[in-house]
Amino acid sequence: MKPFRYLLVALVMSVGISIQAKEFPVTFSEHIAPIVFNNCATCHRPNEAAPFSLMNYRDVQKRAELILTVVEDRFMPPWHATSKDFEFQDHRQLADSDIRLFETWVETGMAKGDLDKLPPMPEFTDGWQLGEPDLVVNMAEGYTLYAEGPDIYRNFVIPLNLEEDKWIQAIEFRPGKRSVVHHSLFYYDTSGEARARDAEDPIPGYKRMGRDREGGGIGGWAVGGIPKKLPEGLAYHLPKGSDLILSTHFHPSGKEETEVSTVGFYFSDEPPNQKFTGVQLPPVFGALAGVNIPAGDSNYTKHDSFVLPIDVKAFGVSSHAHYLGKSMNMTATLPNGEEREMLSITDWDFSWQEQYRYKDYIFLPAGTKLDASVTWDNSSDNINNPNDPPVPVKWGRESDDEMGSVTLQMVAANPDEFSKLRQAIQQHTGEASRKARGGRVARNGNQGRGALLKRMLEQFDKDEDGQLSPAERQAAREAFGR
Ligand code: HEC
Structure with missing residues (x-):
């Protein structure tokens, strides 16, 4: 009985598909292109984050199997946040019916369809995602990252030469070499200290892990990040005379690369109405x-x-x-x-x-x-x-x-x-x-110091050699605010 039942199921399924294909042929022009142009080409086009373009029939057809897998698994479009109670802006997710269309299109032989029905490619803002910035600056010199080695954290100072205070609504960061820039945090410095440190260091930028104490934080960028303006009425304060500091984390790619990052500022005309x-x-x-x-x-x-x-x-x-x-x-x-x-x-x-x-x-x-x-x-x-x-x-x-x-x-x-x-x-x-730090301990008492050291070792002695290397000590100091 069993084989017969399978046969029947298979028959019904194939009839189902052929009926569907006949009455509703799924074609690239009519069904697939609108999904791909609107949900994939934002990143899958030249000079954007994705490794290849998805902008025409050939681009999609030659990777159809892989595409089917990534959309079925919901690995693409990339989106990780969920909430049972609230909705997110710019939520990237395909509808179940879109995934079904992809499946049918691949199963029925990936028809191209009537070219007249092909939708126009949406107008992508090439380059700046938020439109033309009010101020564009870039690193004065390229920083060359080795092909292989540990990750590098380096700070770069960019003078902004602002003659008045500004209010920042958004900062758009464009890495020169997307393969090596993992993230970059933005700070401003009005003290001139960052400039001085940069001048002391013979190669572009200076070494510093993480946040500089002298500067205020004004956001950041990480791989996959899409620039967004702050909600209406909110802004970061940028005092006149500030230098911009990019605190960038590099991850070597196996190939030597020279990074020149570009930064666009979007200012608001009015000061924010709240913090x-x-x-x-x-x-x-x-x-x-x-x-x-x-x-x-x-x-x-x-x-x-x-x-x-x-x-x-x-x-x-x-x-x-x-x-x-x-x-x-x-x-x-x-x-x-x-x-x-x-x-x-x-x-x-x-x-x-x-x-x-x-x-x-x-x-x-x-x-x-x-x-x-x-x-x-x-x-x-x-x-x-x-x-x-x-x-x-x-x-x-x-x-x-x-x-x-x-x-x-x-x-x-x-x-x-x-x-x-x-x-x-x-x-x-x-x-x-x-x-x-182990509770409220007398700051100068030996016991207090012993307890503090013990805590620091527990948390920051990564190679477990019983002492803190300079880098481990630096991390501990930063964390414990000392
Ligand atoms: C927000 C940007 C973005 C969007 C939108 C996006 N992709 Fe991607 N896609 C990427 C990036 C970046 C990679 C490289 C990912 C990686 O290596 O982890 C990638 C990788 C892929 C890969 C290769 C996966 C692999 O395992 O090699 C496929 C296939 C793909 N995307 C298809 C799609 C399709 C189809 C859509 C639309 C339904 C889409 N992507 C939407 C950014 C995007």
Whole structure:
């Protein structure tokens, strides 16, 4: 009986397809091109992030099998954030019916169709995604990165020569060599210190891991990031006379490359009408959380929480981890006990570190508890694990170290209360730092120092040789604010 049943199923299926194909032939021109032009060609065109173009029949037909796999798996278009409760802007996801069309098109022989029915390619803004910037600057000299070696963090100073204060709505960063630039954080410096350091160092830029103390942060870019303006009425302050600092993380590609980054500023005409901030959990990208992931552990989690001292309106969320990152989430428990999902990422991918923006502001009343957790997979089942066999991994800035946090961006619902929010955030970071240092210890007592050193070794002695190398010490100092 069984073989007969299979035969029947097969017969019905093939009849089904041929009926569908007859009444509704799926063609490139009519059905596939609109999906590809609108959902793929944004990145899959020359000089954009994707490795090949998808702009015509031939481009798509020759990779059809691979394309089918990546759309069925929802690996493309890349999108990782979900929330049961809120919608995100610029959400990239194919409808189930689009995926069905791809399947039928491939199964029925990839017809080209009537060229007259081919939709026009959308008008992509070539180059600047947000239109012509108000100010464009670039690195004065190229920085040459070796073909192979450890990741490099380097800061580059770009004088802006502004004669008046400006308000930044967006910064668009265009790496010269997309294959080696992993991310870049933006700061401004009005002290001239960064310039002086750059001048001391014979090659372009200067060595510094992460944030410069003298500069204010004004955003950043990471692979896959799409520039966005801040919500209406919000802006970063950029004082006159500022130098721009690009704090760039390079990942060698196997080929020597020379990077010249270009940066476009979009200014607002009016000063912002209120301030915004981020609640990062755990703070300092997890530096104080005692991240120490055993080799082979596929489910290592850190958790942190924060109670909002005032009513806020959240507008964006982002998360960060390196190759071992597996999942992240943040929930908000309202004072009445109701829970809202702010972010859930179940398939973290190091390549797509996006700043997700909610469709609308989300009101969260004072007393709301934010809970965030980050989970890492340090087993060999994690195909992105840089170590085979796995080794223990601690917190650090190199890409084979780990970091982890979730950040919710918000404004005070009543702008007059903003400083209360900022104070509570500082207090939270201070507490995490004290806890990391082993409680309130006498600063100068021997016992205190011993406890502090022990804590520092536990967290930052990555090669476990019982002492802190200069780089490990630097990381510990930064994390502990010393
Ligand atoms: C936001 C930018 C972006 C969009 C939108 C996008 N891609 Fe991609 N795509 C990329 C990048 C970047 C890569 C290289 C990814 C990597 O190496 O991880 C890639 C890789 C691919 C690959 C190769 C995968 C592999 O395993 O080699 C295929 C096939 C692909 N994309 C198809 C599509 C299709 C089909 C769409 C639309 C339905 C699409 N992409 C939309 C950026 C994008």
